Amino acid sequence: xxxxxxxxxxxxxxxxxxxxxxxxxxxxxxxxxxxxxxxxxxxxxxxxxxxxxxxxxxxxxxxxxxxxxxxxxxxxxxxxxxxxxxxxxxxxxxxxxxxxxxxxxxxxxxxxxxxxxxxxxxxxxxxxxxxxxxxxxxxxxxxxxxxxxxxxxxxxxxxxxxxxxxxxxxxxxxxxxxxxxxxxxxxxxxxxxxxxxxxxxxxxxxxxxxxxxxxxxxxxxxxxxxxxxxxxxxxxxxxxxxxxxxxxxxxxxxxxxxxxxxxxxxxxxxxxxxxxxxxxxxxxxxxxxxxxxxxxxxxxxxxxxxxxxxxxxxxxxxxxxxxxxxxxxxxxxxxxxxxxxxxxxxxxxxxxxxxxxxxxxxxxxxxxxxxxxxxxxxxxx
Amino acid sequence: xxxxxxxxxxxxxxxxxxxxxxxxxxxxxxxxxxxxxxxxxxxxxxxxxxxxxxxxxxxxxxxxxxxxxxxxxxxxxxxxxxxxxxxxxxxxxxxxxxxxxxxxxxxxxxxxxxxxxxxxxxxxxxxxxxxxxxxxxxxxxxxxxxxxxxxxxxxxxxxxxxxxxxxxxxxxxxxxxxxxxxxxxxxxxxxxxxxxxxxxxxxxxxxxxxxxxxxxxxxxxxxxxxxxxxxxxxxxxxxxxxxxxxxxxxxxxxxxxxxxxxxxxxxxxxxxxxxxxxxxxxxxxxxxxxxxxxxxxxxxxxxxxxxxxxxxxxxxxxxxxxxxxxxxxxxxxxxxxxxxxxxxxxxxxxxxxxxxxxxxxxxxxxxxxxxxxxxxxxxxx
Numbered sequence: 177x178x179x180x181x182x183x184x185x186x187x188x189x190x191x192x193x194x195x196x197x198x199x200x201x202x203x204x205x206x207x208x209x210x211x212x213x214x215x216x217x218x219x220x221x222x223x224x225x226x227x228x229x230x231x232x233x234x235x236x237x238x239x240x241x242x243x244x245x246x247x248x249x250x251x252x253x254x255x256x257x258x259x260x261x262x263x264x265x266x267x268x269x270x271x272x273x274x275x276x277x278x279x280x281x282x283x284x285x286x287x288x289x290x291x292x293x294x295x296x297x298x299x300x301x302x303x304x305x306x307x308x309x310x311x312x313x314x315x316x317x318x319x320x321x322x323x324x325x326x327x328x329x330x331x332x333x334x335x336x337x338x339x340x341x342x343x344x345x346x347x348x349x350x351x352x353x354x355x356x357x358x359x360x361x362x363x364x365x366x367x368x369x370x371x372x373x374x375x376x377x378x379x380x381x382x383x384x385x386x387x388x389x390x391x392x393x394x395x396x397x398x399x400x401x402x403x404x405x406x407x408x409x410x411x412x413x414x415x416x417x418x419x420x421x422x423x424x425x426x427x428x429x430x431x432x433x434x435x436x437x438x439x440x441x442x443x444x445x446x447x448x449x450x451x452x453x454x455x456x457x458x459x460x461x462x463x464x465x466x467x468x469x470x471x472x473x474x475x476x477x478x479x480x481x482x483x484x485x486x487x488x489x490x491x492x493x494x495x496x497x498x499x500x501x502x503x504x505x506x507x508x509x510x511x512x513x514x515x516x517x518x519x520x521x522x523x524x525x526x527x528x529x530x531x532x533x534x535x536x537x538x539x540x541x542x543x544x545x546x547x548x549x550x551x552x553x554x555x556x557x
Numbered sequence: 558x559x560x561x562x563x564x565x566x567x568x569x570x571x572x573x574x575x576x577x578x579x580x581x582x583x584x585x586x587x588x589x590x591x592x593x594x595x596x597x598x599x600x601x602x603x604x605x606x607x608x609x610x611x612x613x614x615x616x617x618x619x620x621x622x623x624x625x626x627x628x629x630x631x632x633x634x635x636x637x638x639x640x641x642x643x644x645x646x647x648x649x650x651x652x653x654x655x656x657x658x659x660x661x662x663x664x665x666x667x668x669x670x671x672x673x674x675x676x677x678x679x680x681x682x683x684x685x686x687x688x689x690x691x692x693x694x695x696x697x698x699x700x701x702x703x704x705x706x707x708x709x710x711x712x713x714x715x716x717x718x719x720x721x722x723x724x725x726x727x728x729x730x731x732x733x734x735x736x737x738x739x740x741x742x743x744x745x746x747x748x749x750x751x752x753x754x755x756x757x758x759x760x761x762x763x764x765x766x767x768x769x770x771x772x773x774x775x776x777x778x779x780x781x782x783x784x785x786x787x788x789x790x791x792x793x794x795x796x797x798x799x800x801x802x803x804x805x806x807x808x809x810x811x812x813x814x815x816x817x818x819x820x821x822x823x824x825x826x827x828x829x830x831x832x833x834x835x836x837x838x839x840x841x842x843x844x845x846x847x848x849x850x851x852x853x854x855x856x857x858x859x860x861x862x863x864x865x866x867x868x869x870x871x872x873x874x875x876x877x878x879x880x881x882x883x884x885x886x887x888x889x890x891x892x893x894x895x896x897x898x899x900x901x902x903x904x905x906x907x908x909x910x911x912x913x914x915x916x917x918x919x920x921x922x923x924x925x926x927x928x929x930x931x932x933x934x935x936x937x938x
Contacts, residue, residue, distance in 0.1 A: 185667055185938050186641050200663065200938045234882060257883040260567050277883065278843045278852075281897055282581065286566055302846050303896060333884055334844035334852050365881060462659045463715035465683050471659075471715050476909040477937045482862045482880075499863075500746060501615060501908050502638040502658065502937070503714055515684060516662055527882050528857040531913070534935050554915050556858045556883070557566050557581045 190537045194544040201460045202474035204533040208540045210454035218429050219250025225416035228252050232427030235527045237552035239268035255425050259283045260555035266295045268551050274298035288313035298322035300361045302336050307348040314354030323349045326361040329386040339393035346399050359403030362387045368410035373440045380414040410439055431455035433526040435483040456520035461513050470513035475502040483525035571918045575925045582841045583855035585914040589921045591835035599810050600631025606797035609633050613808030616908045618933035620649035636806050640664045641936035647676045649932050655679035669694035679703035681742045683717045688729040695735030704730045707742040710767040720774035727780050740784030743768045749791035754821045761795040791820055812836035814907040816864040837901035842894050851894035856883035864906035
């Protein structure tokens with residue numbers, strides 16, 4: 177990728193080869209050593225559990241990260257949540273994409289065109305009328321869509337509730353030309369963020385009972401269910417070892433964030449003991465006029481706080497006390513911070529934070545190694 | 558602006574002339590009638606109070622909205638918070654921009670180059686060393702920068718605390734070639750969101766005492782203070798009537814949001830009684846599998862929630878119960894919502910919500926009248 181004509185500090189936050197200390201802040205930074213370690217670890221874990229890995233691209237929205245997940249991290253494809261995201265990934269060369277969401281209305285036509293670009297494309301349904309919409313669009317374009325029935329398994333959002341409806345919808349998919357029934361989508365989003373390991377395990381027991389009821393209903397109706405897919409970075413070991421799930425959709429393991437870092441791992445440690453923090457918002461101190469306080473240049477337009485404040489990586493002497501639109505207030509009780517000092521902030525929630533930025537600055541040690549576009553940034557349609 | 562080659566639902570959410578019901582969702586929608594009414598009202602109020610109006614462009618980040626604020630809303634220039642934002646506005650033709658923030662390090666050089674593009678450029682300082690940095694850069698480029706000393710007047714963020722330091726810094730600005738001392742920046746951010754009118758007034762009394770102390774110190778040192786600028790949409794009538802402030806920097810009045818809508822206006826009503834909701838996130842229902850709940854397609858990547866959940870415009874029968882990365886859960890006790898239904902959500906906090914989107918869809922009645930780029934989206938450097 178050429179960065180000719182792009183200006184550091186306006187178009188892009190850095191150029192490859194620059195010192196990390198010269199990155200224009202605020203910027204979204206990936207520590208490549210940490211990212212690669214996370215990707216390899218998850219690839220090995222999925223392989224060890226005998227399940228496929230289809231990491232969630234909604235988290236990073238980056239074709240470069242997706243390629244690395246494929247090349248070194250054992251991934252067989254990616255997930256995303258929106259048709260425009262799938263388009264962005266496929267246009268950038270990703271060839272196996274599952275939209276883990278309902279696609280309705282005018283977007284169905286866009287989805288059904290995507291296999292024409294050479295990609296294998298999947299989608300979820302939780303409503304009978306959705307099947308006919310997808311089949312019509314697939315027929316219009318002469319394409320094939322892989323379809324999973326999404327079940328409600330505790331997250332309280334989309335998904336079929338009654339196993340009998342799962343069977344009805346699966347049969348409609350099987351009967352529809354252009355659609356292939358591939359199994360069940362069963363993701364429990366809110367379980368990922370349950371604090372204690374014991375409570376997560378308990379939540380998973382209810383989840384797996386729901387999944388088993390759906391599979392039982394399909395089996396009794398003579399319908400094979402090749403794929404059972406779901407799981408996030410807070411629960412994937414449960415799904416992976418269940419003997420029921422065939423595929424994991426974890427996303428945040430690649431980067432980690434403050435919210436996941438708070439969560440208890442098996443054995444009593446924290447999840448950021450198992451996974452390295454690979455994602456940071458680089459910030460610079462721009463004001464220091466009072467004792468105990470320093471003000472940084474990264475605010476709500478550089479990181480989101482709906483899951484809590486950022487933490488300061490590698491520093492125990494300072495911490496984030498508040499974040500406003502363009503500033504972060506840093507509590508600095510020993511007045512160790514001065515104008516121009518740089519900090520690495522771990523964002524509260526990685527997914528919406530990544531979506532704020534146009535570029536990832538991929539660093540190794542003190543050097544910028546690469547600049548990656550946030551391929552699907554803003555693709556929320 | 559030509560939209561040739563741009564695809565609705567991928568590159569852009571709509572094209573001018575389309576029906577509002579065909580906008581690809583989620584999308585950022587401006588009701589032009591409401592926006593124009595807000596702009597005219599504020600222009601008249603500022604004129605009535607005898608103060609200048611320099612609306613905050615950090616809120617909308619749009620050169621089109623800025624132009625409308627100038628053309629029909631009495632604005633004499635705009636504010637923004639970042640150098641990259643100022644660059645984006647100036648490249649888009651805005652000719653008078655005040656950066657209401659500290660600019661340090663490598664960004665100073667970029668700032669000092671901006672007058673070469675034909676714009677009048679101002680900036681704030683709250684540290685003596687900042688003055689020398691700005692002067693050096695202005696000399697390097699042969700440009701002139703307008704400089705205001707930012708004072709801490711209650712917001713608890715940037716700004717000089719001691720009036721004696723205000724004088725020291727002002728003198729340094731006056732002595733520096735290439736810099737013009739223009740007065741005081743005194744904005745109290747957190748005051749804007751104080752719920753009751755009486756509490757806001759009380760907060761303002763402390764604020765204005767701080768401002769007066771700074772002016773007194775300057776006057777005693779023989780330094781004229783042509784400009785006293787600040788104020789937001791929750792407090793501007795206090796500043797406007799103070800006889801001390803010469804310029805208002807309100808931003809949110811143009812669009813309104815849930816957070817401002819909660820705030821008590823003078824006389825006991827709410828601020829969204831004084832100002833019309835002009836900004837919406839258009840959303841579509843994509844899943845409805847359980848009684849009492851419907852799921853929309855606008856999540857945290859289409860609107861931010863750090864200031865609270867969105868509300869549903871024009872509907873009292875449904876309300877937002879939760880927002881996750883790509884979904885909003887809508888409480889629908891009478892099960893009135895169905896797949897494909899469209900809602901207009903009023904975002905909790907307008908500034909960071911606007912920054913998520915690439916385009917404003919400007920509508921009048923049922924028709925898309927214009928599509929405006931979010932000129933400075935992502936410009937956080």
